Amino acid sequence: MNLEMWDPAVERLGVLETAALLRELTAALIAVEDFDEALDALVRTAHEAVAGVSWCGFTALRAGEPAGVAASDARLAGLDDLRHGPDSPAMDAIRRREMILSDRLDREVRWPSWTPRARDLGVHGVISAPVDVDEQVIGAINLYAGPADLLTPGHQLTAMLLAEHAGLLLAAVRDRARKAAEAGELDPSALGDGVIGQAIGVIMTQRGCPAGEALDVLRSAASSLDIPLREVADRLVATVSRPRDN
Numbered sequence: 001m002n003l004e005m006w007d008p009a010v011e012r013l014g015v016l017e018t019a020a021l022l023r024e025l026t027a028a029l030i031a032v033e034d035f036d037e038a039l040d041a042l043v044r045t046a047h048e049a050v051a052g053v054s055w056c057g058f059t060a061l062r063a064g065e066p067a068g069v070a071a072s073d074a075r076l077a078g079l080d081d082l083r084h085g086p087d088s089p090a091m092d093a094i095r096r097r098e099m100i101l102s103d104r105l106d107r108e109v110r111w112p113s114w115t116p117r118a119r120d121l122g123v124h125g126v127i128s129a130p131v132d133v134d135e136q137v138i139g140a141i142n143l144y145a146g147p148a149d150l151l152t153p154g155h156q157l158t159a160m161l162l163a164e165h166a167g168l169l170l171a172a173v174r175d176r177a178r179k180a181a182e183a184g185e186l187d188p189s190a191l192g193d194g195v196i197g198q199a200i201g202v203i204m205t206q207r208g209c210p211a212g213e214a215l216d217v218l219r220s221a222a223s224s225l226d227i228p229l230r231e232v233a234d235r236l237v238a239t240v241s242r243p244r245d246n
Helices: 008-029 035-049 074-080 089-096 114-120 153-185 188-193 195-207 211-225 229-241
Strands: 055-062 065-071 100-102 125-132 137-145
Touching (some): 008 153, 035 055, 035 153, 055 089, 065 074, 074 114, 125 153, 195 229
Antiparallel strands (some): 055 137
């Protein structure tokens, strides 16, 4: 930042705007249990609150694989989607674990496939900041500017704070979702009559263990695979029910 152009009043305004953004983000995500819904709220809030940002997107990876995107404008969703290839500022941010900036895409050479698509959509500046969610999920928050030379050190600071705060909130969302799923799936009637009960019976038979230990085995598998408990039970029951070749 050029210190000769530094204005304390502008800096104070930026701090107040960032604090307001984090409050709005917390309010938007505080009770959400669905991860995709949380991502939509995140990009919508960031787009509306960060001055000068024309669009906002989020790129997510789970266990190293593309796990969804969110975009404040559906036209730009493809810019955040790693299924189109790893050639993007978001992937650089995730891979290098540092903020990535380009305020002049007309001079950019780092992403030869991604940059022309971005410019065709009217994007001429981008900041991508890595977001650590939990052991399974990582991602990047992507701030896009229409005009070139618009993104400032203030935008970079906001992106950094936004990424840190978003990581905490999204981790809480995933934790609430897991607890809600477990609470619903561990209903006594489900355990007795549903697929989870059947899977517990299979494990009890295979291991000669009590129901509580069999349930712990299912939970451990669900946690390791990062999928719902019911899906693990479905797979196990389907496997043992499959006819064997003679």
